[in-house]
Amino acid sequence: MVVRLDGEEFDVEGGITPLLAARHGAIAEAAGAHAIHVSAMGRPDSGGSFSEGPLPWRPDQYAALSDAVKGVVSIPVIAVGRIDAAAGDALIAAGRADFVSMGRQLLADPDTVSHLETGHPELVRPS
Numbered sequence: 001m002v003v004r005l006d007g008e009e010f011d012v013e014g015g016i017t018p019l020l021a022a023r024h025g026a027i028a029e030a031a032g033a034h035a036i037h038v039s040a041m042g043r044p045d046s047g048g049s050f051s052e053g054p055l056p057w058r059p060d061q062y063a064a065l066s067d068a069v070k071g072v073v074s075i076p077v078i079a080v081g082r083i084d085a086a087a088g089d090a091l092i093a094a095g096r097a098d099f100v101s102m103g104r105q106l107l108a109d110p111d112t113v114s115h116l117e118t119g120h121p122e123l124v125r126p127s
Contacts, residue, residue, distance in 0.1 A: 002035045002078070003028040007065025010042035018068035025069035025077075037078040037101060038066040060087050066097050082127065085116050102127075 005024050009015030016024075025036050040062050062081030070077040076098035079091055088100035105112055109125035116124065 001033050002037055003033040004037040004039060005069065006041045007038045007062055007068060008040050010040065012041075012043055016041075018065055021065065022068045022072045025073050029073045029075050033075060035076040035078060035099070036069055036073060037080065038062065038069050039080050040065060058082065060091075063087075063091060063096065066091075070096060070098075084126070085112070085121060085124065 003025075005021055005028065006016045007018055007021040021038065025038075028036055060081060060083050063079055063083065065081075066077050066079040078099040078101050079088070079097035080101045080103070082104065083091065083100050083102065084105070088097075088102075091097045091100060102112065104127040105124075108127040109115070112124050115121060
């Protein structure tokens with residue numbers, strides 16, 4: 001079972017914080033989760049917080065959120081948030097994540113994986 005958690009609720013008074021997300025991650029692991037997918041959320045009625053979460057616009061926007069969860073669990077953590085292949089490799093190599101999820105990237109270029117597997121990262125259309 002993979003559990004998807006918000007690492008932060010942007011612009012929500014009393015909302016989820018990275019510290020609370022880490023606690024939720026530990027609870028999910030204790031309940032039998034096999035992996036944790038860390039995302040984010042913002043108030044849907046606020047343009048500013050909507051672009052903070054769930055619509056990342058900065059590269060590696062939620063990497064620090066997955067860091068908070070990764071620090072307290074022993075199961076795999078999946079990082080998200082406009083992470084390209086090179087940044088994903090770096091996050092995994094540094095032990096900050098075990099997997100990287102690419103949603104919008106695969107919409108922008110469904111052949112991303114093929115380009116990377118064949119050694120042609122220059123052909124990847126950015127998201």
